Amino acid sequence: MTDVGHDRPGPVAGRGGVKEAAAAITVEDLRVELRRTGHDIVADIGFRIGPGEVLGLVGESGSGKTTAGLALLGHTRRGVRIASGSVRIGDTDVLRLPPAALRRLRGGLISYVPQDPSASLNPAVRIGTQLLETLEAHGFGSGSDERRARVTELMAEVALPTEARYLRRYPHELSGGQQQRVGLAMAFANRPRLIVLDEPTTGLDVSTQAHVLTTVRDLAATHGTAALYVTHDLAVVAAIADRLAVMYAGRIVEEGGTTAIFDQPAHPYTRRLIAAIPHLGGRRELQGIPGRAPSPGSRPPGCFFAPRCSMHVPACDDGQPALREVVPDRRARCIRAEEVLTLPPPTAGRSTTADEPSTADAVLRLRSVCCAYGPVQVLHDIDLDLAPGECLALVGESGSGKTTLARSIAGLHKDRTGEILFDGHPLEGPARARAQDDRRRVQYIFQSPYSSLNPRRTVGQAVSRPLEIFGTARGREAEQKATAMLDLVSLGKNYLDRYPDELSGGERQRVAIARALVCEPAVLICDEVTSALDVSVQAAIVDLLARLQRDLGLSMLFVTHNLPLVRSIAGRVAVMSLGRIVELGTVDRVLRDPRDAYTQRLLADTPSLETASA
Amino acid sequence: MSADVIDVVAVAPDTPLEARRPLAGQVRGALRLWRTRIGLALVTMLVLVALFGSVVAPHSPTAFVGAPNVAPSATARLGTDALGQDVLSRFLHGGTRILGLGVASTALGLVLGVAVGLIAAYSRNFLDDVLMRVMDVILAFPQIMLALVAIATVGPTAWVVILAVGLTTMPRVARVMRGAAQPIVERDFVAASEALGESRFRIVFAEILPNVTSPLTVEASLRLTYSIALIASLAFLGFTTSANAPDWGLMIQENRIALTVQPWGVVVPAAAIALLTVGTGLIGDGFARAAAGIDRPRGEG
Numbered sequence: 061m062t063d064v065g066h067d068r069p070g071p072v073a074g075r076g077g078v079k080e081a082a083a084a085i086t087v088e089d090l091r092v093e094l095r096r097t098g099h100d101i102v103a104d105i106g107f108r109i110g111p112g113e114v115l116g117l118v119g120e121s122g123s124g125k126t127t128a129g130l131a132l133l134g135h136t137r138r139g140v141r142i143a144s145g146s147v148r149i150g151d152t153d154v155l156r157l158p159p160a161a162l163r164r165l166r167g168g169l170i171s172y173v174p175q176d177p178s179a180s181l182n183p184a185v186r187i188g189t190q191l192l193e194t195l196e197a198h199g200f201g202s203g204s205d206e207r208r209a210r211v212t213e214l215m216a217e218v219a220l221p222t223e224a225r226y227l228r229r230y231p232h233e234l235s236g237g238q239q240q241r242v243g244l245a246m247a248f249a250n251r252p253r254l255i256v257l258d259e260p261t262t263g264l265d266v267s268t269q270a271h272v273l274t275t276v277r278d279l280a281a282t283h284g285t286a287a288l289y290v291t292h293d294l295a296v297v298a299a300i301a302d303r304l305a306v307m308y309a310g311r312i313v314e315e316g317g318t319t320a321i322f323d324q325p326a327h328p329y330t331r332r333l334i335a336a337i338p339h340l341g342g343r344r345e346l347q348g349i350p351g352r353a354p355s356p357g358s359r360p361p362g363c364f365f366a367p368r369c370s371m372h373v374p375a376c377d378d379g380q381p382a383l384r385e386v387v388p389d390r391r392a393r394c395i396r397a398e399e400v401l402t403l404p405p406p407t408a409g410r411s412t413t414a415d416e417p418s419t420a421d422a423v424l425r426l427r428s429v430c431c432a433y434g435p436v437q438v439l440h441d442i443d444l445d446l447a448p449g450e451c452l453a454l455v456g457e458s459g460s461g462k463t464t465l466a467r468s469i470a471g472l473h474k475d476r477t478g479e480i481l482f483d484g485h486p487l488e489g490p491a492r493a494r495a496q497d498d499r500r501r502v503q504y505i506f507q508s509p510y511s512s513l514n515p516r517r518t519v520g521q522a523v524s525r526p527l528e529i530f531g532t533a534r535g536r537e538a539e540q541k542a543t544a545m546l547d548l549v550s551l552g553k554n555y556l557d558r559y560p561d562e563l564s565g566g567e568r569q570r571v572a573i574a575r576a577l578v579c580e581p582a583v584l585i586c587d588e589v590t591s592a593l594d595v596s597v598q599a600a601i602v603d604l605l606a607r608l609q610r611d612l613g614l615s616m617l618f619v620t621h622n623l624p625l626v627r628s629i630a631g632r633v634a635v636m637s638l639g640r641i642v643e644l645g646t647v648d649r650v651l652r653d654p655r656d657a658y659t660q661r662l663l664a665d666t667p668s669l670e671t672a673s674a
Numbered sequence: 675m676s677a678d679v680i681d682v683v684a685v686a687p688d689t690p691l692e693a694r695r696p697l698a699g700q701v702r703g704a705l706r707l708w709r710t711r712i713g714l715a716l717v718t719m720l721v722l723v724a725l726f727g728s729v730v731a732p733h734s735p736t737a738f739v740g741a742p743n744v745a746p747s748a749t750a751r752l753g754t755d756a757l758g759q760d761v762l763s764r765f766l767h768g769g770t771r772i773l774g775l776g777v778a779s780t781a782l783g784l785v786l787g788v789a790v791g792l793i794a795a796y797s798r799n800f801l802d803d804v805l806m807r808v809m810d811v812i813l814a815f816p817q818i819m820l821a822l823v824a825i826a827t828v829g830p831t832a833w834v835v836i837l838a839v840g841l842t843t844m845p846r847v848a849r850v851m852r853g854a855a856q857p858i859v860e861r862d863f864v865a866a867s868e869a870l871g872e873s874r875f876r877i878v879f880a881e882i883l884p885n886v887t888s889p890l891t892v893e894a895s896l897r898l899t900y901s902i903a904l905i906a907s908l909a910f911l912g913f914t915t916s917a918n919a920p921d922w923g924l925m926i927q928e929n930r931i932a933l934t935v936q937p938w939g940v941v942v943p944a945a946a947i948a949l950l951t952v953g954t955g956l957i958g959d960g961f962a963r964a965a966a967g968i969d970r971p972r973g974e975g
Binding site: 470471472491492494496499503504506507508511512513514515516517525526529530575579 | 861862863868885
């Protein structure tokens with residue numbers, strides 16, 4: 061089914077007139093704007109999706125991908141309206157329908173799968189009842205027996221148990237992956253023509269994600285449903301989508317077959333985006349994209365990507381380039397698209413090497429560390445050594461205990477037994493009980509930069525406060541040191557007086573890194589520091605951390621669930637599952653030749669670009 | 675990494691003031707609302723009466739200017755009260771006490787309530803339970819009853835009124851503050867401060883407190899409204915610092931028998947108390963709406 065969209069000539073939006081029976085849905089010239097200012101959020105959106113085809117709509121946060129996805133259902137957020145365009149399903153134009161007809165359409169002809177399944181299911185209603193209600197609301201079948209049969213059929217289709225006992229469960233009695241399957245079953249219940257999926261696997265583990273992705277693909281193919289898969293994750297899109305539309309600043313900048321785009325992108329933004337993705341296959345430095353996507357109302361007159369583009373020429377500033385067919389079945393919004401196509405594939409990057417470090421003089425030694433939350437033990441007898449100047453990655457799915465381990469090293473988890481030796485002496489459980497110097501030399505960077513900075517403190521206050529606590533510097537001297545540290549993480553002096561709310565996620569994480577480094581630590585613990593960030597920002601942050609780790613000779617424990625990311629930063633990797641370390645070795649060895657069954661499964665389930673272009 | 679490869683260089687052009695100075699943003703947002711402006715006008719007017727009323731009063735508040743319960747005349751513009759004293763002069767003198775006691779007792783209640791609420795929220799252990807159960811016990815009794823017991827036992831001096839009203843205000847503030855602080859203490863910046871070895875006192879009052887200023891301002895004006903009403907009630911029941919002191923609450927009680935003959939002695943102080951509580955209430959409502967972001971034009975938030 062990968063060939064569904066590839067062999068057909070590329071549809072060109074805006075031409076109209078020619079009716080193709082094959083196209084399940086056609087979107088033309090869609091424009092969504094802010095009510096108050098009239099600035100467009102997305103504009104000039106046009107594509108078509110064939111029956112059974114999956115179109116991946118990819119973009120970073122703020123690109124307008126969700127706005128565009130919701131507009132297909134005739135829905136907008138508050139303060140936003142659909143200004144023009146058409147979304148045609150057969151002869152019906154969704155955007156011209158009166159509200160009552162639109163309501164009937166949703167969940168029937170068109171359906172939607174939201175990002176967070178736990179928020180979209182009614183917590184007080186049994187899942188079987190919710191599925192029946194969806195069918196009843198749209199008058200599915202002739203009687204309740206037929207509807208019940210359909211529910212059973214649906215449960216089987218999404219690979220959930222079909223027995224009555226399971227249908228009597230409440231949403232909270234299901235895991236996140238199961239909830240999302242129920243969400244999928246609901247969306248497919250009335251055999252829709254079009255289904256919009258808004259990052260439905262974002263909160264899920266890789267293995268669960270792999271199952272959900274397969275389910276979506278199979279369901280779309282068997283029912284001949286056109287699917288729009290909205291996501292920021294290129295690797296996921298590579299695994300599921302037949303065709304790809306890349307969005308930037310509210311415009312589609314490139315559209316074409318998935319494999320073809322990954323092999324040879326025609327737009328510089330797509331190219332940079334692919335270069336920012338970590339690969340399982342080859343060790344390389346990640347490349348971020350400089351600058352920030354312009355927001356509605358402050359977009360440049362020429363090509364929106366021009367200010368950040370490395371291929372920028374003066375002609376780029378002369379008006380917005382049109383989305384045009386560059387080669388058959390490939391449209392791109394770039395005046396130099398032909399040149400971009402001839403560049404070497406973006407996957408080639410510089411490579412770095414790593415040797416097996418000696419752990420004889422380890423700076424951090426963990427000996428039979430156990431942790432518990434009340435009666436539940438989450439870590440079992442962890443032994444781990446961290447060599448000076450080494451970067452060790454700690455990989456595992458959610459619930460594997462990797463964050464608990466990281467937090468107990470930082471003194472943020474109190475219920476611990478076993479020994480953590482730092483520079484030869486044992487560390488106390490809670491940070492408050494530790495020696496001041498130990499607190500200073502073991503630093504921790506949190507997962508979410510939105511939560512780890514006090515919104516009422518300026519960047520300057522946040523970065524200079526550790527200096528005051530540890531008595532390193534005060535007043536002007538502290539400010540100077542803070543400025544120097546901000547400089548090191550590529551933030552200028554003008555950031556000193558800003559508040560976290562004024563910063564992007566990437567900037568905030570840089571501030572958090574500066575706050576940790578200003579203490580001059582020996583050990584730096586990074587807990588999923590990029591999981592809340594866009595890929596291009598993630599690449600820049602990982603690149604920064606790798607450089608700092610090398611230049612400052614830091615020992616680093618890099619906690620992540622993202623296996624491909626490990627290659628770009630770590631020398632050794634420890635794989636955790638159910639509170640135990642199941643495999644430990646150099647990154648090259650573990651990723652090439654995994655010995656533990658769990659690691660093998662993790663590797664197999666990780667979506668990657670290699671499988672897409674294979 | 676070259677210096678230009680950084681995810682952000684541009685400055686967000688139109689950062690709202692709310693992000694930079696949350697309190698200033700809330701004040702500005704509240705002042706955009708008519709309810710806040712009206713409330714502010716009422717309160718300002720009555721505060722001016724309380725502060726400068728004694729200067730412009732035509733008579734001494736305790737001087738006898740005529741026969742009891744006489745209708746308004748040239749000497750007594752609002753007539754005389756049950757003892758033949760000038761109603762206008764007593765009204766102009768009578769606001770100081772109610773306003774002073776109201777502000778002082780509310781301030782006391784706020785300081786204690788904030789401390790108890792934030793410490794309880796941050797401790798997350800048995801201390802939380804102990805503190806909040808003590809608050810529940812105080813809450814179980816009507817505020818006016820506890821105040822009456824205290825005043826009846828010790829006597830109606832100013833500091834007893836302040837203590838009694840302040841201490842009964844405390845648990846109400848504490849509950850709101852604990853609720854507001856609970857999501858804040860779970861955030862990572864609190865853990866980050868702990869990992870750095872920041873003192874508990876500083877974490878509670880320098881890291882957490884600045885994050886709960888919005889509900890605090892709302893609560894402050896709400897509690898002020900209640901305190902004023904409570905102190906007026908106490909005065910109405912006869913618990914004033916001295917027997918014949920000019921006081922709006924006491925005036926209502928003294929003159930209520932003659933309501934049909936000489937209504938001014940009751941109507942004027944009653945209206946003043948009503949307008950003062952309505953005014954502080956409107957201000958509090960304005961702040962609450964500004965904090966919650968309702969009443970904003972569509973599409974702004």
